[in-house]
Amino acid sequence: DGGITQSPKYLFRKEGQNVTLSCEQNLNHDAMYWYRQDPGQGLRLIYYSQIVNDFQKGDIAEGYSVSREKKESFPLTVTSAQKNPTAFYLCASSARRALQETQYFGPGTRLLVL
Amino acid sequence: AQSVTQLGSHVSVSEGALVLLRCNYSSSVPPYLFWYVQYPNQGLQLLLKYTSAATLVKGINGFEAEFKKSETSFHLTKPSAHMSDAAEYFCAVTRGGSQGNLIFGKGTKLSVKP
Numbered sequence: 316d317g318g319i320t321q322s323p324k325y326l327f328r329k330e331g332q333n334v335t336l337s338c339e340q341n342l343n344h345d346a347m348y349w350y351r352q353d354p355g356q357g358l359r360l361i362y363y364s365q366i367v368n369d370f371q372k373g374d375i376a377e378g379y380s381v382s383r384e385k386k387e388s389f390p391l392t393v394t395s396a397q398k399n400p401t402a403f404y405l406c407a408s409s410a411r412r413a414l415q416e417t418q419y420f421g422p423g424t425r426l427l428v429l
Numbered sequence: 430a431q432s433v434t435q436l437g438s439h440v441s442v443s444e445g446a447l448v449l450l451r452c453n454y455s456s457s458v459p460p461y462l463f464w465y466v467q468y469p470n471q472g473l474q475l476l477l478k479y480t481s482a483a484t485l486v487k488g489i490n491g492f493e494a495e496f497k498k499s500e501t502s503f504h505l506t507k508p509s510a511h512m513s514d515a516a517e518y519f520c521a522v523t524r525g526g527s528q529g530n531l532i533f534g535k536g537t538k539l540s541v542k543p
Contacts, residue, residue, distance in 0.1 A: 319472075348530070355438065357519060357533040358473075373530070405472055415461045415480040415523070418531060420472035 317342045319421035321406050326426045328393065328400060336391045336424045338406030344419075346412040347389035351375060352403040352423075361404075364389055365412045393426060401428050431456045433522050435534035443542045448507040450537050452494075452520035455501065461523040462503045463531065464494055468516045476518075479503060490514070515541045 319340045328334045340347065346365050350358040360373030364383040378397025383389055389408075393400045404424045409416040436451040454460055461480050465473040477488025484496045494505045503520060517538045521531040 321472075355535060357535040358531075359533075360530055363530060403470075407473075412530075415478070417463070417475050417478060420465075420474070422472045423470070425470070 319406060319408055319419060321404075321421040321424050323424060324422070326424055327429050328426060329429050331395045333392055333394050334426070336393070336404055336406075336426070338389045338391065338421060340387055340389075340406075340408045340419075340421075342408060342410075342419065343386070344408035344410050345386070346409045346416070347383070348407040348409075348418060349373075349379075349381065349389070349391045350405045350407065352405060358405065361391065363412070400426050402426060431460070431522050431524050431532050433520050433532055433534040435518075435520050435537050437537055438535065439538050439540065441540040441542060442510045444512055445509050448492075448505070448510045448514065448539065450505040450518050450520075450539065452503045452505065452534060453501055454503060454520075454522045456522055462494075462496065463521040463523075464488065464492070464503075464505050465519045465521065466490075466516050467519065467536075473519065476505070510539075510541045512541050512543065515539055 322337045348363045349361040359375050362381040364370040380392045406421040407418040409418045432455045434453045463478045464476040467473045477486045479496045487493045492507045517536045519536050520534040524530045
């Protein structure tokens with residue numbers, strides 16, 4: 316059963332702590348994306364990757380980092396430099412990074428600050 | 430630069446009534462447009478997309494949208510609302526240039542009254 320998995324469903328971060336959100340896809344997609352969702356703000360792009368070992372900053376990359384060591388995995392680290400990390404984080408993938416390609420979304424991870 | 434405006438952050442309809450969710454876009458190039466639906470605490474699911482093949486696009490769950498270039502609109506409609514349609518709906522446009530990234534509107538939350 317193909318799809319995108321994100322873990323954990325809920326994540327709690329303490330002050331000064333880095334946390335990593337997992338995103339895995341078994342769709343054999345080349346492109347992967349991370350979005351942040353805040354109430355009333357829609358989705359904002361954090362990072363995206365077109366191919367293994369390559370990734371680009373999106374609109375709100377400050378305080379975040381990513382890696383793409385395997386085609387199926389695109390983990391996001393929320394660093395201590397991100398001062399307002401509380402949000403719903405969504406991972407997506409598409410077959411290619413082309414204009415008409417559909418992005419498919421995972422179920423999301425909700426990050427809360429203790 | 431590309432942008433999306435969704436008119437109305439909240440829309441309420443009665444069960445069986447017409448659903449109309451408005452989306453206007455701004456694009457310097459021929460756009461690709463998408464509608465996604467999000468149920469509470471879940472990821473986004475594609476409803477339909479416009480890729481220039483036909484101006485009237487039919488999607489899942491009885492939804493459709495019409496691309497009107499003269500009005501720069503891509504409104505989402507459904508003839509008869511069902512209780513299960515209650516969710517948040519997002520319109521998105523493909524970012525211009527060679528990128529396949531999406532720019533999302535801020536969303537419209539649809540409530541369906543019995």
